[in-house]
Amino acid sequence: MSSAVLPTYNRTPFAIESGEGCWVRTSDGRRLLDFGAGIAVNSLGHCHPHLVETLKKQAETLWHTSNLYRIAEGERLAERLTANTFADYVFFTNSGAEALEASIKMARKYHAVSGHPEKYRLITFEGAFHGRTLATIAAGGQAKYLEGFGPATPGFDQVPFADHDAIEAAIGPETAGILIEPVQGEGGIRPLPAKCLKGLRELCDKHGLLLVFDEVQCGMGRTGTLFAYQQSGIMPDILASAKGIGGGFPLGACLATAEAAKGMTAGTHGSTYGGNPLAMAVGNAVLDIILEQGFLDEVQRKALLLNQKLAALKDEFPGIIEEVRGAGLMMGIKCKSGVVNAELAASCLEHGLMVVTAGDNVVRLLPPMIVSDEEIGEAVARIESACRALKQKAA
Numbered sequence: 300m301s302s303a304v305l306p307t308y309n310r311t312p313f314a315i316e317s318g319e320g321c322w323v324r325t326s327d328g329r330r331l332l333d334f335g336a337g338i339a340v341n342s343l344g345h346c347h348p349h350l351v352e353t354l355k356k357q358a359e360t361l362w363h364t365s366n367l368y369r370i371a372e373g374e375r376l377a378e379r380l381t382a383n384t385f386a387d388y389v390f391f392t393n394s395g396a397e398a399l400e401a402s403i404k405m406a407r408k409y410h411a412v413s414g415h416p417e418k419y420r421l422i423t424f425e426g427a428f429h430g431r432t433l434a435t436i437a438a439g440g441q442a443k444y445l446e447g448f449g450p451a452t453p454g455f456d457q458v459p460f461a462d463h464d465a466i467e468a469a470i471g472p473e474t475a476g477i478l479i480e481p482v483q484g485e486g487g488i489r490p491l492p493a494k495c496l497k498g499l500r501e502l503c504d505k506h507g508l509l510l511v512f513d514e515v516q517c518g519m520g521r522t523g524t525l526f527a528y529q530q531s532g533i534m535p536d537i538l539a540s541a542k543g544i545g546g547g548f549p550l551g552a553c554l555a556t557a558e559a560a561k562g563m564t565a566g567t568h569g570s571t572y573g574g575n576p577l578a579m580a581v582g583n584a585v586l587d588i589i590l591e592q593g594f595l596d597e598v599q600r601k602a603l604l605l606n607q608k609l610a611a612l613k614d615e616f617p618g619i620i621e622e623v624r625g626a627g628l629m630m631g632i633k634c635k636s637g638v639v640n641a642e643l644a645a646s647c648l649e650h651g652l653m654v655v656t657a658g659d660n661v662v663r664l665l666p667p668m669i670v671s672d673e674e675i676g677e678a679v680a681r682i683e684s685a686c687r688a689l690k691q692k693a694a
């Protein structure tokens with residue numbers, strides 16, 4: 300398989316040719332059930348009619364203007380996002396990493412304009428993933444992503460996951476804030492308990508730090524509320540969103556309170572494409588669906604169904620599945636040591652189900668939020684077949 304595309308990914312030998320809802324067709328003539336959703340991006344499935352219609356209409360009206368001009372659809376999307384969250388302001392980006400870059404810069408700038416330019420360091424967590432730019436690989440702190448790319452961008456202090464004492468010990472005179480995914484995605488679908496999130500908020504208030512949530516993967520309805528933090532009873536100062544927010548169109552956002560954003564005045568940050576009319580039209584269309592009465596209740600109900608079925612599967616295959624965990628429609632199957640997650644994922648694919656691997660030997664299930672009960676049943680049946688095949692191979 301030769302290709303002129305830089306080989307930074309281990310791609311499948313086949314391509315995806317078309318998609319509809321939770322299903323795709325491949326170049327080798329198969330129909331697959333998609334429980335990876337382009338890594339939590341196709342939040343409303345493939346080619347959702349409302350998104351297609353909106354994108355077509357916008358494509359015939361206006362694509363791009365730059366941020367030198369007012370963009371009405373962007374103002375409308377920002378208005379709706381702030382009306383439904385803690386935030387007062389939104390900065391639009393094209394990706395998750397850029398939403399994190401904006402968040403990191405904002406946290407530093409806040410302290411700089413508050414008379415504390417020395418406060419620029421963020422406390423981050425083991426197993427975190429924040430993107431692939433130079434700053435975000437430093438924030439994520441994973442050796443495999445940092446190696447060979449020169450000295451890590453300074454300003455990040457990593458502590459063990461959910462270790463309250465280690466966090467408090469890491470706070471120093473240069474600390475600007477705490478950056479965390481309320482549910483770790485790439486790290487292996489690890490939800491942070493609500494009491495830990497509360498503890499982080501208290502620590503931030505006590506030490507004058509900003510609390511920054513990376514909800515690039517867990518946000519936009521995936522856990523059953525618009526953002527995962529909304530189940531914890533506390534609020535961040537800054538939040539990065541992306542992936543599901545554009546439903547497949549490249550879009551990210553940095554949300555913030557007016558206080559946290561006070562240093563971000565004209566000229567301090569920018570993006571040529573960020574928030575262009577095409578992206579803003581689709582972003583509004585995604586929100587139309589997610590904010591529809593009852594949509595998030597349905598996500599919660601379907602998440603419960605998926606969770607119950609996976610729990611039964613764990614009982615059926617105790618030699619393969621160690622744990623089922625996650626939040627909402629963001630579930631992780633942690634494999635027993637001796638079972639490799641990539642092998643289970645490959646076996647799922649052979650049985651017609653697309654899934655994604657994650658750290659900590661986990662297989663991730665991130666179905667489109669429009670998934671039906673029947674499709675959940677079908678997916679779990681395919682995972683069951685995949686587990687059975689693995690078991691037979693091992694025996």
Ligand SMILES: *Cc1c(COP(=O)(O)O)cnc(C)c1O
Binds near residue numbers: 394396514516
């Ligand atoms: C995917 C992801 C990112 C990076 O997003 P990109 O769009 O790939 O830049 C950052 N944080 C989390 C939690 C993610 O899952």
